[in-house]
Amino acid sequence: MEGPGALLVVLDMVGIFAFAISGGLVAVRKRLDVFGVLVLAAATGLGGGFTRDVLIGAVPPAALADWRYLAVPVAAGMLTFRFHPALGRMERLVLVFDAFGLGLFCVVGALKAMDYGLGPVPAALMGAVTAVGGGVVRDLLTGRVPVVLRSELYATPALVGAALAVAGESAGLPTWAFAVPAAAVASTWRLLAVWRGWNAPKPAGSPST
Amino acid sequence: MEGPGALLVVLDMVGIFAFAISGGLVAVRKRLDVFGVLVLAAATGLGGGFTRDVLIGAVPPAALADWRYLAVPVAAGMLTFRFHPALGRMERLVLVFDAFGLGLFCVVGALKAMDYGLGPVPAALMGAVTAVGGGVVRDLLTGRVPVVLRSELYATPALVGAALAVAGESAGLPTWAFAVPAAAVASTWRLLAVWRGWNAPKPAGSPST
Amino acid sequence: MEGPGALLVVLDMVGIFAFAISGGLVAVRKRLDVFGVLVLAAATGLGGGFTRDVLIGAVPPAALADWRYLAVPVAAGMLTFRFHPALGRMERLVLVFDAFGLGLFCVVGALKAMDYGLGPVPAALMGAVTAVGGGVVRDLLTGRVPVVLRSELYATPALVGAALAVAGESAGLPTWAFAVPAAAVASTWRLLAVWRGWNAPKPAGSPST
Structure with missing residues (x-):
């Protein structure tokens, strides 16, 4: 496997690991x-990668063709089960790992979508869907309001990170020069939004019930 | 783009718009x-179109290849956010827009499925899945009982509208001659069911808990 | 249709029937x-078969190309609606039919995935996904905690049944010699786990809320 491809695989696996930890922590809490x-x-x-692969026609998904993709979430799940902190900071940890996965997946997802011939705008959207998908699956399965619909910024950092990746790739930059920075922007933005309590505007008026 | 194709694209976009408004209104209520x-x-x-496209192998979905498909729901969402009525008729509006999208999507979905080589019965079913999918996604994400499972008629009008479209296409009629009427039948039937409180029979006996 | 293929179609349909009954019973309860x-x-x-087919690229799913696949769940739904027992044993019946479908689907799903060129480990995983998918759809749509996440053993019997099927097929055994036994192992294991109250270990410590 040549350079950029290998880098993307590594970023993808780190993203899977981060999201899997967040899922495992929610499972422990439940x-x-x-x-x-x-x-x-x-x-x-x-979940996010499967959704992306099915939508862009990359089936069977890489995660089914390469056993390492399966080993990563299993290892993450075992680690979470064994070492989850029996303390009051679970939800905060979920947020950190989730933000980490969000940044990595929006970049990897967008680049993979471009690889499969999607244009810049759809590719950026696919990046955001990849990033958002795992959290939606996790929250739906455990009866939580999906994080992407909650008050803090979530979809926007993912979309911006994906757009940066698309821009870097379109400009012909080497992958290492933009992939990690774009992921860092998205993750950091997301974390700052949570920690600072940045909120987007809510609808005016009061809808009756 | 030739005549019937262009008509279908328009109907598809109107359907996307209607469903997107219904989703936006639910989001405002929440x-x-x-x-x-x-x-x-x-x-x-x-959601409904993506589900259909993935099932019939039409990937990447049209909505990812054509930016207008993305612009429509974004515009609908902005409009809803800005102009949602701060009054007590939200839920009724959700129902109207949902019924409108239901009629359009069952027709467009069935015709697209036939285009991809599905037989009449599967194509009609795909039309119903297309029509029902968006509402299921909306209700799952916001923790509501999916409308397709609630008491009023929902899946049946969609299936009948889709069957009418399949029949019209199989009979070689021009698209304009049956697409809009079939959609109107499904939407009207659905709305009448809601307004008149038409209910389907429930299981006899009393299942214990 | 030659021998093994026909056997798989029959097992698939019996599995669809069993899961459809379980879904119908939950609907009656609701x-x-x-x-x-x-x-x-x-x-x-x-649901399980659609998920598998979309992931392995077998679209449109067999259930859309062959009307018999559609007739089976409709018949199961009508039977459930008409003859559901108005007694206190609904939930137990759901469990029995669900376990039955679980065993059949993990075997059929794994074999179909191998047929589409997946390796042994991914094929076994696809078998488990097929087996688990229908119950997840049913429980998500009706607001129940997905059975695969509840305390009793569920994913493990499915994975083991799928692995047995993969082993049998890889060893070149005739389908009849391993398919039904592998399904029986998974179903029986699942039922014993429910009836005997076998539980898997929970995370140590007490995660705070």
Whole structure:
């Protein structure tokens, strides 16, 4: 595997790992057993990429053709099950790992979509879908309001990170020069939004119930 | 783009617009912020078509290859966010826009499925899935009971509208001669069912809990 | 259709029937009307196979190309609606039919994935996804915690049944010699886990809320 491709695989796997940890932590919070933790870790880690691959026609998804993709969420799930902190900072940890995965996936997803011939705008959107997909799967399966619909900024950092990746690739830059910075922008923005409580405007008026 | 194709694209976009408005209104009712409104509008508007395209192998979905498909739900979401009525008739508006999208999508979905080589019965079913998909996505994401499972008639008008479209296309009629009427039948039937409180029979007996 | 293929189609349909009954029973418990029962029966019966087919690139799914696949869940839904027992044993019946479908689908899903060129590990995983998918769809649509995340063993029997099927096929055994036994192992294991209350370990410590 040549340079940029290998870098993308590594970033993809780190993203899967981060999302899988976030899924495993939610499973622990919900008092699921060891298999529930593994299943939720795998679904969260692989959900976004599967959605992307199905939409761009890259089937079977890479995660099904390469056993390392399967080993990563299983390892993340086992680690979470064994070492989850029995303390009050679970939700904050979920947010950190989720933000980390968000940044990595929006970049990897956008670049893979370009690879499959999508134009810049659809590719950026696919990047955002990849980044957002795992969290939606995790939250739907555990009966939480999907994070992408909650008050803090989530879809926007993903879309901007994906757009940066598309711009870098279109400009012909080497992958290493823009992939990690773009991911960092998205993750940092997301974390700052959470920590600073940045909120987007809500609808004016009061819709009745 | 020739005549019938252009008509279908227009009907598809009107359907996306209607469903996106219904999603945006639900988001406003749930007090989501502007990005939540946009995301839910887009997911509702595009969800049914994405499901259909993935199932019939039409990937990447048209909505990813043509920027106008993306512009429609974004515009619908912005409009909803800005002009949603701060009054007690939100839920009724959701129903109207949803019924409108239902009629359009069952026809467009069935015709697209035939275009991809599906037989009449599967094509009609795909039309119903297209019509029902957006509402399911919207309701799942916001923790509502999916409309297709609630008491009023929903899947049946969609299936009948789709069957009418399949029949018209199989009979070699020009698209304009049956597409809009079939959509009107499905939408009207759905709305009448809601307004008149038509209910389908429930299971006899009382299942214990 | 030659021997092994026909056997797989039969096993697939019996699995669809079993899952569709489980979906129909849940719909009856939720007091859905006749169309809600049919829709939930169909979504539960076909959900796992659709997910598998979309992931391995077998689109349009067999269920859309062959009307018999559609007739099975409709018949199951009608039967459930008409003959559901108005007694206190609904939930137990759901579990039995669900376990039955689980065993059949993990085997059929794994073999179909191998047929489409997936390696042994991904094929076994696809078998488990097929087996687990229908129940997840059913439980998501009706607001239940997905069975795969609950305490009793569910994913493990499915994975083991799928692995047995992959091993049998790889060893060149005739389909009849391993398909039904592998399905029986998974179903029986699942049922014993429910009836005996076998539980997997939960995370140590107490995650705070």
